Amino acid sequence: MNGQVLEVVVDGRFGPDLTAALSEFDVEPVGGGRTRIVGRVPDQAKLFGLLELLDELHIEVISVNRLPPEEISPLRGDA
Template sequence: MLNETYEIVIRGTLSPAVLGAFPGFDVTEVEDGFTHLVGTVPDQARLHGLLDTVASLNIELVSVNPRSPDATRTDQHQSTRREET
């Protein structure tokens, strides 16, 4: 069983109707034209299903990143994140 948290980064923003295609995922950030969806994936079949949904909706996939639930963003766009002090 996989049951890992994943961050899916896509180019652009998603309408509320399209976000409904990703149940259990939260939008954690919309920055510089990228949307970050984070949620728990129970197994490989669900992960592949999510990627199929992205493709079938013609959404441009930027990256898929496993991450711990309490981790800060670690993808390629990390340098654009401003940390609050």
């Protein structure tokens, strides 16, 4: 199952350690002091795991959006 490509936008900026911990996702800063996390999510369990991690770290999730498959980096297409 290939799953779907999702974008999670959160409030705040990620440091190198958190970015490295999310190595299977593309993590990039966006305007307004927010961070964009993009990656292939094979199932709901993976999505819930990511959202639970963010919650445990007290990182506010602004939005979760489904993206077309071409939005993901070719290097991370099988995350």
